[in-house]
Amino acid sequence: MILxxxxxxxxxxxxxxxxLDQGAPVRALVRDATKGRALGCDIVVGDFDEPASLAAAMDGVEHLFLNAGGAQPVEGEQPMIRQQKAAIDAARAAGVSRVVKVSVWGARRGGRLAEGAHWEIEEHLKASGLGWSMLRPSGFMQNFITGAAAFTADGRLMDAYGGAGVSYIDCHDIAACAAALLTGSRGLGEAYVLTGPQALTAAEITRELSAALGRAVGHVEVSPDDLAAALRSQGLPARFADDVAELSRNVAAGSLAATTTAVRDLTGRAPRTFAQFLAANAEALRGGLLSPARS
Ligand SMILES: NC(=O)c1ccc[n+]([C@@H]2O[C@H](COP(=O)([O-])OP(=O)(O)OC[C@H]3O[C@@H](n4cnc5c(N)ncnc54)[C@H](OP(=O)(O)O)[C@@H]3O)[C@@H](O)[C@H]2O)c1
Structure with a gap:
């Protein structure tokens, strides 16, 4: 069973x-049973913050896919550290043999926000004695339809990366890599940096968004310091704003610009381009989930 x-x-x-398409035995841990039933597989209702529910969910599980929400700190703490450590401990107690964990490209000791949090979880997993594989993705293409990417009130993409490129990846490709690892035996003790096929600048992203939406989507450059000031003025903690600014400076220096062959190596096919991603998500774009459509 794969959880x-x-x-x-x-x-x-x-x-x-x-x-499911591969006929693999799959169970989903969900917080909301109604949302879970729409997945079309076995579900178990649980929460990373409720250890008893994790123990029940792991019963009879061989392989675990470990992923949760992002790294918004709560009172200076990253909840995902506590949550994912608890899941790893529950997996060990239940006799799970292998964990495939979603981490982040750049995970390292002392890294800002998700980079430091994922490093701490990775270390816990490595020390657990469980078999492990780490997926360290670049930025998600999905950020442009989930609202995670920042747009101005008049619908322009805010670029705090100084025009630097990012090798955005479609989450569909991350999932395909995870499926390959969860259903096979390779990749034990390996960490994979997962990227899309090319680095894209904000200008290139907005050009493709404009083509997909049939209307002009512009972009505007903001300095990391101005971005931090905007976050502070929205009431976000100063430390968080400073961390976001520092990550932006690193991206501007090219930290997420390289591409790797990991998706092709694991799945046997090339990662999706941004245009392919937009075509596959045309309904979400038409539905106005993209922030500029709300302007
Ligand atoms: N966004 C990026 O560009 C990027 C890049 C690299 C790495 N990452 C990493 O990717 C990971 C996923 O991020 P995301 O924001 O894209 O995730 P997401 O799509 O928002 O999915 C989060 C999932 O976790 C579930 N979840 C959240 N809290 C939970 C809890 N307490 N107990 C059980 N389930 C819980 C959510 O369930 P519900 O449906 O109930 O909410 C949802 O299914 C993060 O670790 C992030 O650091 C992100």
Missing amino acids: VTGATGSIGTHLVRLL
């Missing part, structure tokens, strides 16, 4: 579908 956590999220929904 998929984060099953209702950007990666998890694709992963459940891919595993």
Whole structure:
């Protein structure tokens, strides 16, 4: 049995579908049974913050896909550290043999926000004695339809990366890599940096968004310091704003610009381009989930 956590999220929904298509035995951990039933697989209702529910969910599980929400700190703490460590401990107690974990490209000791949080979880997993594989993705293409990417009130994409490129990846490809690892035996003890096929600048992203939407979507450059000031003025903690600014400076220096062959190596096919991603998500674009459509 494969247990998929984060099953209702950007990666998890694709992963459940891919595993079902392969005829793999799959169970989804979900917080909301109604949302979970729409996945079309076995579900168990649980929460990373309720250890007893994790223990029940792991019963009879061989392989675990470990993923949850992002790294918004709560009172200076990253909840995902506590949550994912608890899931790893429950997996060990239940006799799970292998964990495939979604991490982040750049995970390292002392890294800002998700980079430091994922590093701490990775270390916990490595020390657990469980078999492990780490998926370290670049930025998600999904950010442009989920609202995670920032747009101005008049619908222009805000670029705090100084025109630098990012090798954005479609979560569908992350899920395909996870499926390959969860249903096979390779990749034990390996960490994979997952990227899309090319680095795209904000100008290139907005050109493709404009073509897909049939109307002009512009972009505007903001400095990391101005971005931090805007976040502070929205009431976000100063430390968080500073961390976001520092990550933006790193991206502007090219930290997410390289591409790797990991998606092709694991799945046997090329990662999706941004244009392919937009075509596959035309309904979400038409439905106005993209922030500029609301302007
Ligand atoms: N966005 C990026 O560009 C990017 C890049 C690299 C790495 N990452 C990493 O990717 C991961 C996924 O991020 P995301 O924001 O894209 O995820 P997401 O699609 O929002 O999915 C989050 C999933 O986790 C579930 N979840 C959240 N809290 C939970 C809890 N307490 N108990 C059980 N399930 C819970 C959610 O369930 P519900 O449906 O119930 O909410 C949902 O299924 C994060 O670790 C992030 O650091 C993101």
